[in-house]
Amino acid sequence: MKVGLIGNPNVGKSVIFHQLTGVGVEVSNYPGTTINRQYGTTCFQKAIIEFIDLPGTYSLEGDSEEEKIVRSFVESDEADVIVAVLDAGRLERNLYLTLQVSEYRKPMLVILNMMDEAEKSGIQVDTAQLSSILGVEVIPTVAIQGKNTGSIIPAILSSSRVPVVKVLYDHHIEAAIKSLKTIHNLEWVDAIHALQGQAEDADIREAATALSEEIERMHRMTVAQIIAGNRHHCAEHIANEVVHFQSPERGPDIDRLLTTRIPGIPILAAILIGILLTVFVIGSWLEEAIVTLINTFVMQPFLAAGLPPLAEQLGVSLILAIQAGFGIAFPFIFTFYLFIALLEDSGYLTRAAFLADRTLHRFGMHGQGIIPLVLGFGCNVPAIMSVKLLRTKRERLIASFLVTLVPCSARTVIIAGLVAAFIGLAAAMSVYLLVTIVILATGLILSRVTPGDQYGMILEMSPLRRPTLKNVLLKSWLRIREFLLIAMPLLIIASIILGLFQYFGLMAAFEEFIAPFSETVLGLPSYATTALLFGILRKEMALETLIILAGTADLGSVLTMAQIYIFAVVSVLFVPCIATIAVLKKEIGIRMALVISAYTLVVGLLAGAILNILLS
Amino acid sequence: METTSLREDILETLYKFQSSGRAAPVAEDLATALGKEPGELRPVLALLEKEGDLVPNPDGTLSLTTSGTETGGRVMRKHRILECFFSEMLGMSPDTASEEACTLEHGVSDEAIERLGRYIQGKPGRGTGLRGIRRGKGWQTLTLLEAEEGDTLTVSCVRCRGPGVRLNDLGLFPGTEVKVVRKISGNGVVVRVKDCDIALSPEIAAFVLVERTG
Incomplete structure (x- = not known):
């Protein structure tokens, strides 16, 4: 049995999915967490039920990514039961989608989630009456606390029904649907889609266009507007019947602080800088502890074992890879994800998007662009995947470009472990400043040269909520798990290849080849340039390789301060890591992925060369 | 019905004379302007005088009273809005547009004309013939971007197709x-719609026309 979860963004579908299946799904307090379908299976009284968590959407009839995914799912007959998840506090708006789904006349169940928040704002919903109007079972829940979620599966099995509710459409629309149905032998839902210009068949599309043009002439409104209006009126009517308002508990208006220019923007800046500094400090401290621990208890005993040289080289490479993986994953990325999870769950991120809207317009994006940019500080890969929530190709392109330049945790390791450790904190901050300038300049240029339309922000503001520790930890864990799964194998393979190269002396040959360029242009010894190249595999490997090739962890004794600084800047700026290039290719195509890589290569080398001239 | 139209036509014509600053017309001038025989107008003029919409001056010319000016002005405005709609939005020739407007101005309700006027006003780059009328009182149509924080408004038109x-x-x-x-x-707005807060970029907010309701 297959069950699909459908609902508006941010109504708690993912929490319910998680409760029903135990499969870890990321849950956020901002719209658009689930971009692809998520599958999870559970077993109840010998029945196997597969749940499908669909992206949150406001409508089934549009051409955005999530609308297409959900529409094709509903049309495909894949689901035996459709579960509509509604936010009880925003019933009227949520019913709009439910009414659309119920037009498919498939067995349904309605979950009225977030009953606690609704009650707090003085809203009482008569679930029995709602159930009788819609003609399907309505289950009130507070999913985040697990309240009443236990009765969902039994209800799916025993009492999912085909809804009876019907939207009354304008009589011109009804007449047009009827004529399309009889002449072209269409289903009701296909007819209403055809009327809005969504028909595969050319003949039908032509007939529907003629009809809708006639209606538009009569109403001076688009057909989509009339249909939306009819559905909203129906939703309003139902909501008026079943929602009873009481005097709400009024808390202090925190939003007044968060979404005004003063103090909203200083608060936003303080939060972002505070997070980066905290991650930087906690991360460096933890990393040192982890590296020392592995050195003392794994590396040294291993070296003391006296294995044959090849085996020893391979073993050392493996240990180094694991050390590097844990050394950045937990201290930097996990700490960062904890803060991001806090920001997301509190609902602050949507406020940040609102505040940043104006600034981001200058860079050819809009407020929502702040989400990928902030995520980029953790790891570029999920950040680029989140670029999907921007609506136009132009915005996605600009955002991907800029995200690639954002110093991720791995690059933070280089800045912390190299510049902060050997030169000082101020120098480390100056690297960030330099990167910020590069990002801003790139954004300004891109917003002028990138073709395509700009599409402003239409973003629902998430209600402010107190984040729960459990959800924050769970989400950070899921993300770090994903990171480890993607990054660790790559790290290990790359490390072993590097070890083998070194063992067979290939490295020396390459160094000889690169030496003239390296020494004259960047002012770096040739082994440092080799290390830079390894940074393409995983950014922080540039640092580890440098240590291995230099033969000492005390880099201050073999490199000058200027060389350390140049090395750090070049490795932070130039060519994204392999995983980032791969995800860029997937999201915006191979050509743009190559353009971005080439651009970063040029910028990185240019910055290095200029610094070399200035510092020497 | 026939007399009503004629009455309104007379008031409208008198209003035109009056507002253009020309000398007050005598009954014959009116008849020429309306394309009627003076004999046809006499009974209607008497009726209008009785109802207090116009006063004959000692020299035989006719002047509007306050209530007459109001009615004349209203009919005139209806005429111009309809004429503008027919010619500029439906693409009819100015002459036909004016003729149609002459017939319809008497039957159309105040609300319909009010809404039609607002509708025309909402169209960018059109409605040039409406400059004078646009300034009329009670026309509080603005975009969401121009609204003030705390305003409660009713959406009257969403102009864009894509984001719309x-x-x-x-x-x-x-x-x-x-x-x-x-x-x-300079930044966007947050509006509450159906109990949900929606943040909009300025360029989106500028697409949404609203009316003040309270």
């Missing part, structure tokens, strides 16, 4: 009541 679909889905379509929750100058 998403706005429709969120409940921002003609007739919905919205409240401006937050506004930062």
Whole structure:
């Protein structure tokens, strides 16, 4: 049995999915967490039920990514039961989608989630009456606390029904649907889609266009507007019947602080800088502890074992890879994800998007662009995947470009472990400043040269909520798990290849080849340039390789301060890591992925060369 | 019915004379302007005088009273809005547009003309013939971007097709009541629609026309 979860963004579908299946799904307090379908299976009284968590959407009839995914799912007959998840506090708006789904006349169940928040704002919903109007079972829940979620599966099995509710459409629309149905032998839902210009068949599309043009002439409104209006009126009517308002508990208006220019923007800046500094400090401290621990208890005993040289080289490479993986994953990325999870769950991120809207317009994006940019500080890969929530190709392109330049945790390791450790904190901050300038300049240029339309922000503001520790930890864990799964194998393979190269002396040959360029242009010894190249595999490997090739962890004794600084800047700026290039290719195509890589290569080398001239 | 039209036509013509600063007409001038025989007008003029819409001057010319001016002005405005609609939006020739307007101006309700006027005003780059009328009182149509924080407004028109679909889905379509929750100058706005807060970029907010309701 297959069950699909459908609902508006941010109504708690993912929490319910998680409760029903135990499969870890990321849950956020901002719209658009689930971009692809998520599958999870559970077993109840010998029945196997597969749940499908669909992206949150406001409508089934549009051409955005999530609308297409959900529409094709509903049309495909894949689901035996459709579960509509509604936010009880925003019933009227949520019913709009439910009414659309119920037009498919498939067995349904309605979950009225977030009953606690609704009650707090003085809203009482008569679930029995709602159930009788819609003609399907309505289950009130507070999913985040697990309240009443236990009765969902039994209800799916025993009492999912085909809804009876019907939207009354304008009589011109009804007449047009009827004529399309009889002449072209269409289903009701296909007819209403055809009327809005969504028909595969050319003949039908032509007939529907003629009809809708006639209606538009009569109403001076688009057909989509009339249909939306009819559905909203129906939703309003139902909501008026079943929602009873009481005097709400009024808390202090925190939003007044968060979404005004003063103090909203200083608060936003303080939060972002505070997070980066905290991650930087906690991360460096933890990393040192982890590296020392592995050195003392794994590396040294291993070296003391006296294995044959090849085996020893391979073993050392493996240990180094694991050390590097844990050394950045937990201290930097996990700490960062904890803060991001806090920001997301509190609902602050949507406020940040609102505040940043104006600034981001200058860079050819809009407020929502702040989400990928902030995520980029953790790891570029999920950040680029989140670029999907921007609506136009132009915005996605600009955002991907800029995200690639954002110093991720791995690059933070280089800045912390190299510049902060050997030169000082101020120098480390100056690297960030330099990167910020590069990002801003790139954004300004891109917003002028990138073709395509700009599409402003239409973003629902998430209600402010107190984040729960459990959800924050769970989400950070899921993300770090994903990171480890993607990054660790790559790290290990790359490390072993590097070890083998070194063992067979290939490295020396390459160094000889690169030496003239390296020494004259960047002012770096040739082994440092080799290390830079390894940074393409995983950014922080540039640092580890440098240590291995230099033969000492005390880099201050073999490199000058200027060389350390140049090395750090070049490795932070130039060519994204392999995983980032791969995800860029997937999201915006191979050509743009190559353009971005080439651009970063040029910028990185240019910055290095200029610094070399200035510092020497 | 026939007399009503004629009465309104007379008041309108008198209003035109009066507002253009020309000398007050005598009954014969009126008849020429309306393309009628003076004999046809006499009974109607008497009726208008009796109802207090116009006063004959000692020299035989006719002047409007306050209530007559008001009616004349209203009919005139209806005429111009209809004429503008027919010629500029439906593409009819100015002459036919004027003729049609002459017939319809007597039957159309105040509300319909009010809405039609607002509709024409909402169209960018059109309605040039309406400059004078646009300034009339009680025409509080503005875009969401121009609204003030705390305003409660009713959406009258969503002008864009692409983003408009998403706005429709969120409940921002003609007739919905919205409240401006937050506004930062130069930045976007946050509006409350159907109990949900929606943040809009300035260029989107500028697409949404609203009316003040309270």
